[in-house]
Amino acid sequence: MPVRTRFAPSPTGFMHLGGLRTALYNYLYARRCGGQFILRIEDTDQERFVPGATEVIYDTLKGCGLTWDEGPDVGGPCGPYIQSERKDLYLPYAQQLVESGHAYYCFCSKEEIDERRAAVEAAGGTWKYDKHCLHLSKEEVQEKLAAGIPWTIRMNAPTEGETSYHDTVFGDMTFPNAEAMDDMVLIKQDGMPTYNFANVIDDHLMGITHVMRGMEYLSSTPRYNFLYEAFGWEVPTYVHLTTVMRDAQHKLSKRDGDAYYSDFVDKGYLPEALLNYLALVGWNPGDEREFFTLPELVEAFDIHRLNKSPGIFDVQKLTWFNAEYIRRMDPEKYLEAAAPWFDRVLAGKGIDYARLAELTQSRTEVFNQLPDMVAFLAELPDYDLELYTHKKMKTNPEVALSSLKLVRPVLEGLTDWSEASLHDAVMAAIQEAGLKNGAVLWPLRIAIAGVANTPGGAFEIAALLGREETLRRLDIGLRRLENA
Numbered sequence: 001m002p003v004r005t006r007f008a009p010s011p012t013g014f015m016h017l018g019g020l021r022t023a024l025y026n027y028l029y030a031r032r033c034g035g036q037f038i039l040r041i042e043d044t045d046q047e048r049f050v051p052g053a054t055e056v057i058y059d060t061l062k063g064c065g066l067t068w069d070e071g072p073d074v075g076g077p078c079g080p081y082i083q084s085e086r087k088d089l090y091l092p093y094a095q096q097l098v099e100s101g102h103a104y105y106c107f108c109s110k111e112e113i114d115e116r117r118a119a120v121e122a123a124g125g126t127w128k129y130d131k132h133c134l135h136l137s138k139e140e141v142q143e144k145l146a147a148g149i150p151w152t153i154r155m156n157a158p159t160e161g162e163t164s165y166h167d168t169v170f171g172d173m174t175f176p177n178a179e180a181m182d183d184m185v186l187i188k189q190d191g192m193p194t195y196n197f198a199n200v201i202d203d204h205l206m207g208i209t210h211v212m213r214g215m216e217y218l219s220s221t222p223r224y225n226f227l228y229e230a231f232g233w234e235v236p237t238y239v240h241l242t243t244v245m246r247d248a249q250h251k252l253s254k255r256d257g258d259a260y261y262s263d264f265v266d267k268g269y270l271p272e273a274l275l276n277y278l279a280l281v282g283w284n285p286g287d288e289r290e291f292f293t294l295p296e297l298v299e300a301f302d303i304h305r306l307n308k309s310p311g312i313f314d315v316q317k318l319t320w321f322n323a324e325y326i327r328r329m330d331p332e333k334y335l336e337a338a339a340p341w342f343d344r345v346l347a348g349k350g351i352d353y354a355r356l357a358e359l360t361q362s363r364t365e366v367f368n369q370l371p372d373m374v375a376f377l378a379e380l381p382d383y384d385l386e387l388y389t390h391k392k393m394k395t396n397p398e399v400a401l402s403s404l405k406l407v408r409p410v411l412e413g414l415t416d417w418s419e420a421s422l423h424d425a426v427m428a429a430i431q432e433a434g435l436k437n438g439a440v441l442w443p444l445r446i447a448i449a450g451v452a453n454t455p456g457g458a459f460e461i462a463a464l465l466g467r468e469e470t471l472r473r474l475d476i477g478l479r480r481l482e483n484a
């Protein structure tokens with residue numbers, strides 16, 4: 001039987017990193033086994049409907065290169081792949097369970113249930129649906145249905161005994177039925193199935209062999225197994241994944257801006273780097289390798305190497321991965337990715353982006369660092385004259401003043417404003433004056449950049465700024481040093 005996995009997100013409008021990792025592992029396993037990876041949209045909770053949310057799912061998966069074999073947009077033999085479009089298919093299955101005694105119609109109104117719940121809770125108990133409607137006779141049920149009283153269908157859960165199953169990651173699991181089970185709703189009043197029901201029906205109808213999902217479903221799995229058994233269907237292999245955490249105590253959270261794929265991509269993390277790192281948060285290849293392309297991940301992936309302890313998503317580690325990926329980028333690709341970030345501060349300034357990109361590529365860890373890194377080119381910062389002091393370069397404001405006085409006429413006299421020409425002319429002047437390189441180059445770079453850290457040195461910056469702006473900045477430096 002070919003392996004069939006599925007990613008079954010609810011369209012919330014955002015792709016949580018934990019969800020993306022679940023998608024990734026499902027994808028990797030299907031590809032590793034030469035099976036199929038299915039995308040199913042679980043949108044039966046219409047109250048939570050968010051417009052445009054399915055597009056976020058498509059765009060994220062596509063942006064990461066996770067292609068699916070069957071799904072809403074590409075179709076497939078088990079369609080439709082959007083649960084709300086499958087709406088009418090679930091009721092007959094629920095009715096089949098009513099027939100066999102595994103489920104029953106419930107006519108309790110929300111108010112009635114609320115009242116009984118309040119009474120149980122007031123007495124210190126925990127509420128579970130009390131099987132009130134289980135005891136209605138067939139005739140009573142027919143009467144109420146004919147009278148048009150709103151109904152739901154509930155599972156007739158066992159109250160005693162226990163349920164055991166095997167999970168690939170967590171091993172043998174056993175839950176007392178009294179705790180793990182309740183008479184959960186299968187079909188809601190609006191006719192929609194609940195997630196709890198639909199996932200079982202769909203996983204069966206879609207031939208899913210491996211259910212890989214978040215560990216929050218470990219404890220509800222006994223209920224799903226009850227349903228599989230009630231239908232006489234084969235239970236899939238379970239692979240529950242640990243939660244992706246920020247640290248040992250905290251989950252990734254929306255509030256901290258570190259939970260969603262878009263949080264990171266918008267900051268300028270590369271999807272490839274994010275995916276590579278995410279793969280390692282919860283799985284290990286069994287050796288020291290850290291860098292994987294997607295095909296390499298497929299090759300290396302083994303569900304028996306999924307970790308049982310929570311995966312810690314360390315942003316610093318991700319940033320390190322990202323910097324490595326950026327360093328290895330094709331320069332043209334880098335330029336393309338960097339240009340919009342340069343534009344934020346340099347648009348219309350006539351700066352040579354191609355050259356700037358060459359200078360920034362090795363220093364870029366995350367693209368959102370670029371505007372700050374290059375802003376000095378747009379406008380000379382209001383810098384402190386103490387920047388001219390540098391012990392190792394043997395310079396201070398006084399030395400700087402004489403150094404700038406030395407280079408000012410040299411630059412002014414240049415006809416060719418290329419990096420090479422700037423370099424040759426200034427170096428010749430330094431040599432002739434018998435000075436140390438640093439004692440001239442440091443002040444020159446401070447005068448024209450106004451910041452201590454710059455991509456490129458004095459000549460590269462002067463070339464980027466152009467003759468006029470370089471001389472203007474030099475004069476500002478001279479004037480300020482003279483008046484100091």
Ligand code: GLU
Pocket residue numbers: 007008009010042195199212213214217
């Ligand atoms: N729709 C569920 C979710 O988004 C899927 C759970 C599952 O994979 O069964 O969490």
